Amino acid sequence: MAKERDLEFTKPGEMAFIDDQKMMLAARVARLRTGRAWAEDPPSRTRHLITNIRVTGDDGDELDVESNFHLYRARLKSEEDSWIGSRCDRLRRVGESFHIVKRNVYLEHTVLLSRNLSNFF
């Protein structure tokens, strides 16, 4: 079964749920501002819980940072979704803060149990 374990995640160039460049991320934000983004109207109530933050690389300008997350979404009257997974980020030092250069998100689900992914990870 080792072979199948290697297949758990697709690779760059293959299909992902979300495969965005900056322009597309901007489009997602713009969508929410149209007032007609029905999946987020009324907006979902979400919370990101981040744990196990580890810096795995640091070349002075940029850092590789891994973390685990729990994204919780409550929606409408009685609906809830949970996504748990890990994030591998490349962060750039900018002044006193960091900018996200790149983010890979690995979800624990194979079949998503939610009806969409209308939120940000």
Next chain:
Amino acid sequence: MTKETNSLTGERIDGFVSLETGEIDRSIFFDSAVFEHEMETIFGRAWLFLCHATQIPERGDFFESVMGRDNVLVVRQKDGSIKALLNTCAHRGNAVCRAEEGNARSFLCSYHGWSYGIDGRLKGVPGHKNFYKGDLDKSKHGLREVAQVADYKGFIFATHDPTAPSLDDFLGATGRLSLDLLAMKGDMEIVPGIQKFTIDCNWKIAVDNLFDWYHPQVTHASAFAPSVLGSMLGGGGQNGAEEIDMTDLQMQDGADLDIPLGLISGTNFEQSVVLGEYGHAIGGPTATSSGNADMISGPWRDTPEAKEALGPAGAGVAGHPNLFPTLWVVQEMSQLSLRIPRTPDSTEIWWFTFADRNLDPGMRQFSVNLVSHIFGPAGLLEQDDGENWSQATHQSCGFASRNIPHLLNMGLGHGEIIDEGGLKRIEGFTSEHAQLYTYHAWAQWMKDLDWDELKEATTPGDTI
């Protein structure tokens, strides 16, 4: 052929769908007896899509697919042929494979250790000599094969019914055209990564929506906004279509919802609907309609092979096909969207994405990216569909709400069916003909007619 499985009589089934009024009984979306009956008369008999040949190119490659509630291992054999095996141990039912796809030399059951070849033959039984005293006839306890498996241009289908007509016959002109609209775009192969997600809706609501060119302008209004996909979808529009102008949309006043011109729907777009035997149908813009938004494919329709496969009547068709019951051929994005009923109000959606092997790497990357931006759970279009389907399912259940019909009467009585080369089509603008006909065919399947009767009962007449 009568089966006493539950209380669904032919008479009750006939009352579910009216071609005269375009009204559908909402109980078919939540009644568990209806669901059980569907599992038998539709998912127990129809040819169902399993996967594409390019997903399992090598010996031992497998992909786990679903037929009704049976999980099926589609496995490439030593001789290159394909077998579809039920993923259930012949001993006491355990799954013999827990990966969704991969490569196997054998399937080992984790319960008592029976092992099977990739052809399903039972090879190893722990304790065969000591406990079974050699009495167990291994040749009788292999993995069960699905009754019939066949492929059309690499699209693999199977049926549980040994008496079902051939796949070719089942597809007919409409089904073949539906698959050709994807197969003829090039040397198509799967892009690894089948997106799977779950929507809490009845599967028929999801299927009915794929023909629905009435909803994009409203449901997907945010995606088509100029600041979002509007510009990307061709600012000013391909073929002279104008960007959607939603500024005058008044949600509280239905009269104002008739948007002047939309990017892919609206009043001025020529559409064609194709209705086929066994319930296959296609609905949407014509190939030359200003509402047609094929963004990646180029002039593939002009190759001699495509012309020949599509035929003169098929060449103009560019809408959304559904192969009855649950396979949406999203030809403009080179994708398939399979809807898998799990319970009356839970449906899995599986997205299969294809690319032309001859596409240059940059264009391939663009197309793979693009489809994830449009469809799938995070797609800018599809995000907004799920909640509508879920609410349409659940708001239909109430004691009083269930008595209101599910309404599909747009254009009813105006659909003149033209028969050209075996393709039965309706020219016109946005209508609900394809949905209504799909429900009509669904009701015929539910009556458990024999195959000849079913074909006749699902053959379109002169008008709708």
